Amino acid sequence: MDYRTVPTTCTYCGCGCNFFLEVLDGxxxxxxxxxxxxxxxxxxxxxxxHVHQFVQSPERLTRPLLRxxxxxxxxxxxEALDYTASRLKEITSAHGSDSAGFFASAxxxxxxxxxxxxxxxxxxxxxxxxxxxxx
Amino acid sequence: MTNSIAEVEDAECIFVIGSxxxxxxxxxxxxIFRAKEKGAKLIVADPREVHIAKLADLHVQxxxxxxxxxxxxxMHVILERNWHDRSFIEERTEGFDDFKRVIDRYPPDKVAxxxxxxxxxILRIAEYYASAGTASILYCMGIxxxxxxxxxxxxxANLAMLTGNVGKESTGVNPLRGQNNVQGACDMGGLPNVxxxxxxxxxxxSQKKFESAWNATLSDRVGLTIPDMLSGLMDGSLKALYVxxxxxxxxxxxxxxxEKALKGAELLVVQDIFMTPTAELAHxxxxxxxxxxxxxxxxxxxxxxxxxxxxxxxxxxxRTDWEIIQDISNRLGYAMDYDGPEEIxxxxxxxxxxxxxxxxxxxxxxxxxxxxxxPEHPGTKFLHKDGFARGKGLFHAIExxxxxxxxxxxxxxxxxxxxxxxxxxxxxxxxxxxxxxAEMPEGYLEMNHRDAARLGICQGDLVSVTSRRGTINxxxxxxxxxxxGVVFMPFHFVESSANVLTNPAYDPVVKIPEYxxxxxxxxxxx
Amino acid sequence: MTQNVKxxxxxxxxxxxIKGFLGLCQKNGHIGPHxxxxxxxxxxxxxxxxxxPGDSRYPLNKLLIHIARSxxxxxxxxxxxxxxxxxxxxxxxxxxxxxxxVIPVGVACPQELADACECLRPYPEEFVEGERAEExxxxxxxxxxxxxxxxxxxxxxxxxxxxxxxxxxxxxxPMCFCNECSLEAEELIHxxxxxxxxxxxxxxxxxxxxxxxxxxGLCNEVCPADIPLRxxxxxxxxxxxxxxxxxxxxxEGKSPLNILGSAAEE
Numbered sequence: 011m012d013y014r015t016v017p018t019t020c021t022y023c024g025c026g027c028n029f030f031l032e033v034l035d036g037x038x039x040x041x042x043x044x045x046x047x048x049x050x051x052x053x054x055x056x057x058x059x060h061v062h063q064f065v066q067s068p069e070r071l072t073r074p075l076l077r078x079x080x081x082x083x084x085x086x087x088x089e090a091l092d093y094t095a096s097r098l099k100e101i102t103s104a105h106g107s108d109s110a111g112f113f114a115s116a117x118x119x120x121x122x123x124x125x126x127x128x129x130x131x132x133x134x135x136x137x138x139x140x141x142x143x144x145x
Numbered sequence: 146m147t148n149s150i151a152e153v154e155d156a157e158c159i160f161v162i163g164s165x166x167x168x169x170x171x172x173x174x175x176x177i178f179r180a181k182e183k184g185a186k187l188i189v190a191d192p193r194e195v196h197i198a199k200l201a202d203l204h205v206q207x208x209x210x211x212x213x214x215x216x217x218x219x220m221h222v223i224l225e226r227n228w229h230d231r232s233f234i235e236e237r238t239e240g241f242d243d244f245k246r247v248i249d250r251y252p253p254d255k256v257a258x259x260x261x262x263x264x265x266x267i268l269r270i271a272e273y274y275a276s277a278g279t280a281s282i283l284y285c286m287g288i289x290x291x292x293x294x295x296x297x298x299x300x301x302a303n304l305a306m307l308t309g310n311v312g313k314e315s316t317g318v319n320p321l322r323g324q325n326n327v328q329g330a331c332d333m334g335g336l337p338n339v340x341x342x343x344x345x346x347x348x349x350x351s352q353k354k355f356e357s358a359w360n361a362t363l364s365d366r367v368g369l370t371i372p373d374m375l376s377g378l379m380d381g382s383l384k385a386l387y388v389x390x391x392x393x394x395x396x397x398x399x400x401x402x403x404e405k406a407l408k409g410a411e412l413l414v415v416q417d418i419f420m421t422p423t424a425e426l427a428h429x430x431x432x433x434x435x436x437x438x439x440x441x442x443x444x445x446x447x448x449x450x451x452x453x454x455x456x457x458x459x460x461x462x463x464r465t466d467w468e469i470i471q472d473i474s475n476r477l478g479y480a481m482d483y484d485g486p487e488e489i490x491x492x493x494x495x496x497x498x499x500x501x502x503x504x505x506x507x508x509x510x511x512x513x514x515x516x517x518x519x520p521e522h523p524g525t526k527f528l529h530k531d532g533f534a535r536g537k538g539l540f541h542a543i544e545x546x547x548x549x550x551x552x553x554x555x556x557x558x559x560x561x562x563x564x565x566x567x568x569x570x571x572x573x574x575x576x577x578x579x580x581x582x583a584e585m586p587e588g589y590l591e592m593n594h595r596d597a598a599r600l601g602i603c604q605g606d607l608v609s610v611t612s613r614r615g616t617i618n619x620x621x622x623x624x625x626x627x628x629x630g631v632v633f634m635p636f637h638f639v640e641s642s643a644n645v646l647t648n649p650a651y652d653p654v655v656k657i658p659e660y661x662x663x664x665x666x667x668x669x670x671x
Numbered sequence: 672m673t674q675n676v677k678x679x680x681x682x683x684x685x686x687x688x689i690k691g692f693l694g695l696c697q698k699n700g701h702i703g704p705h706x707x708x709x710x711x712x713x714x715x716x717x718x719x720x721x722x723x724p725g726d727s728r729y730p731l732n733k734l735l736i737h738i739a740r741s742x743x744x745x746x747x748x749x750x751x752x753x754x755x756x757x758x759x760x761x762x763x764x765x766x767x768x769x770x771x772x773v774i775p776v777g778v779a780c781p782q783e784l785a786d787a788c789e790c791l792r793p794y795p796e797e798f799v800e801g802e803r804a805e806e807x808x809x810x811x812x813x814x815x816x817x818x819x820x821x822x823x824x825x826x827x828x829x830x831x832x833x834x835x836x837x838x839x840x841x842x843x844x845p846m847c848f849c850n851e852c853s854l855e856a857e858e859l860i861h862x863x864x865x866x867x868x869x870x871x872x873x874x875x876x877x878x879x880x881x882x883x884x885x886x887x888g889l890c891n892e893v894c895p896a897d898i899p900l901r902x903x904x905x906x907x908x909x910x911x912x913x914x915x916x917x918x919x920x921x922x923e924g925k926s927p928l929n930i931l932g933s934a935a936e937e
Contacts, residue, residue, distance in 0.1 A: 024322030026445025055171035072461020095476030114335030115390030116324030119441025133479030137368030510700020
């Protein structure tokens with residue numbers, strides 16, 4: 011038996027509410043607002059209370075997909091990553107670094123956003139990186 | 146936000162403009178409720194009678210896109226009645242005279258004509274706001290998503306400076322950021338013109354700094370914004386697009402145009418947690434991990450850096466997004482070898498002055514608010530305490546301009562868009578949450594009963610809504626929430642996607658689309 | 672303050688009488704619920720006092736139901752205050768927990784908390800920590816009952832008008848364990864709007880609290896609109912007490928409404 015409550019931060023709006031994800035044997039079974047959260051002080055909105063539901067939705071993407079003969083088909087990670095890297099390399103070698111663009115994301119962590127813009131700028135060589143700040 | 150969420154509850158006056166706070170930032174609404182309980186005056190300016198408006202001391206429903214005129218009118222009254230803060234203006238600001246010359250041209254009568262708000266109500270707003278010891282402005286996308294988005298924000302800054310409501314507790318000009326980590330994505334340099342910490346890509350010093358930190362040759366050309374990238378795909382100058390955790394096909398204005406652009410890509414990579422409409426068009430779809438499956442940090446609307454902690458393993462074969470990026474970078478020949486998010490944060494702190502003092506061991510509990518420049522710094526509750534970043538606060542002289550699209554005979558109704566309390570953005574997450582879906586399974590068009598009667602439309606009727614960009618079908622909700630001549634649609638629902646209709650006209654400075662105003666025609670669906 | 676609880680839990684774990692102890696701990700800078708399974712790992716245990724006594728309480732009974740459903744044959748210990756113990760007793764009568772599989776470890780609330788809660792019995796029958804505080808009656812109920820009917824109604828409507836329909840009052844409630852919830856019944860309450868239909872939304876919940884509410888007050892604390900729900904449900908409890916001479920968790924046996932419910936089914 012493995013029962014844990016993991017303190018974390020909400021993924022919806024910009025309030026930054028803290029809650030515990032209640033995990034039983036590797037599955038999240040509930041959300042409990044943290045009394046110690048500076049923004050929410052033990053309270054949550056309807057989206058926050060149910061935030062664990064989408065995480066384990068059967069609709070989640072679980073395998074990489076690659077378009078073959080017009081259709082997206084499941085492939086291995088190696089195949090998907092090799093394809094992505096080699097196509098990026100081909101396109102930017104032929105048309106220059108600025109022929110590629112990157113959408114960072116307000117849904118990613120700081121660390122991941124840092125990495126995607128570093129990747130665009132240092133690995134690909136373009137400043138074409140933006141996200142939905144305006145939307 | 147210049148100030149912090151908790152400070153809102155001690156403001157003597159709260160001016161909410163363009164924010165459906167109880168739906169979109171419910172835990173900020175909590176603080177508004179408390180302030181009101183303590184006797185604060187609550188002013189709400191919103192074209193719709195949103196929930197928070199029903200609780201206000203004064204609610205004004207100004208015409209769509211007339212925020213600058215309304216704010217100039219309020220400031221006109223404040224100046225006319227000598228309610229402005231002379232010493233603050235003298236000591237802390239500049240540009241006042243040019244600003245005043247423009248404000249003089251906005252007497253309440255004229256403003257009433259433009260905005261539809263009576264001169265009496267303009268006077269009351271001015272009085273409530275200017276007479277309060279501490280007044281806090283809260284705004285959201287109702288202010289920014291306009292072709293005059295920057296003008297709107299600058300006008301709010303003018304109002305706060307005019308009355309000295311900045312740089313102290315429970316005051317300020319406070320944008321409520323719509324996405325959990327939009328603040329962080331900006332701070333981390335997820336923007337075409339700046340490196341992390343807003344260091345410009347086209348300044349030699351910062352370029353050199355990052356070239357040495359990253360051991361790479363960097364471009365000094367400012368990159369493309371999202372709308373420009375989409376145009377680039379249309380004209381062929383952009384060939385490859387890598388999208389992480391976004392759904393532009395639904396979230397960007399004029400979906401038909403976006404679809405054409407995305408289909409033009411030679412390589413479209415989409416990294417996401419669900420099969421979004423955008424992912425359907427991709428060449429490669431990479432399954433990322435949700436927030437519950439990884440460690441990291443988010444930065445909330447009050448600049449507070451908060452820990453995200455892994456609760457479960459990524460579902461199926463999905464992987465954390467940082468690992469995916471690292472793997473691709475290594476394949477491209479640019480080596481990355483982080484052992485985890487904590488190590489990445491160490492690098493962030495080293496190159497980002499405002500995050501200089503941030504490390505995981507300091508982020509337990511309530512986290513830290515940036516600027517936090519060094520390991521001893523306690524973080525910053527509110528900004529501009531001892532002066533503005535640029536020295537003196539600059540008044541901007543701003544004239545009112547009409548929205549890019551206005552109603553006419555063919556498209557006689559003003560349409561605006563927004564969120565509802567149970568759904569979020571393009572619905573990718575909330576519509577996959579059974580409890581939320583049950584609460585609101587489908588989209589709707591809000592319409593005033595007078596318009597409905599004129600068009601012979603009853604509650605729940607299916608109507609077609611048409612703009613210059615396209616047509617969608619949706620059910621009607623007949624309500625007093627919008628005034629005659631205005632309709633509203635939430636944009637969460639792919640079957641009746643509001644952004645098929647919205648106008649891809651942008652603020653010239655920051656390229657924010659005018660989601661909040663377009664012209665439409667409504668007909669009973671065949 | 673936690674020494675006696677820790678000692679008791681250590682004994683229970685070491686003797687193998689319980690599989691785990693559901694209590695509170697301080698972790699990552701947050702006070703929160705935690706299942707202690709290792710007798711040597713009780714260092715972080717707290718009683719939920721961050722700034723004020725009992726300001727960081729959680730619905731441990733409710734979480735215990737979650738665990739017990741998956742592990743019905745195991746016995747668990749659980750931290751209880753007076754209200755939690757009332758909750759356990761009531762949950763036993765509703766067959767949500769098996770009394771043979773639960774070992775409560777009691778703490779008595781300090782006077783400050785008893786005052787704030789207006790608690791009729793701020794201690795469990797047995798406790799290893801704290802002292803018996805004086806009992807308090809419901810001044811908040813008396814106050815609002817003093818208003819005439821019209822003012823009372825206006826006052827409640829004003830409170831309800833702030834509701835953002837988060838369902839937090841239900842979701843935090845240790846007594847809300849139904850599979851189907853009347854608050855979500857479209858034929859009772861129209862969905863999709865803020866505030867939800869008032870006062871019907873709140874009255875439907877209040878009616879369902881009759882014979883169930885054990886006055887823990889977590890609903891009040893969790894409400895983003897600071898609606899004084901505890902006062903409302905205290906009033907409901909008073910009415911049930913007057914009519915049926917029954918107060919959940921205080922009186923022995925099943926709630927009269929729970930008997931009515933089973934009679935109706937037959």
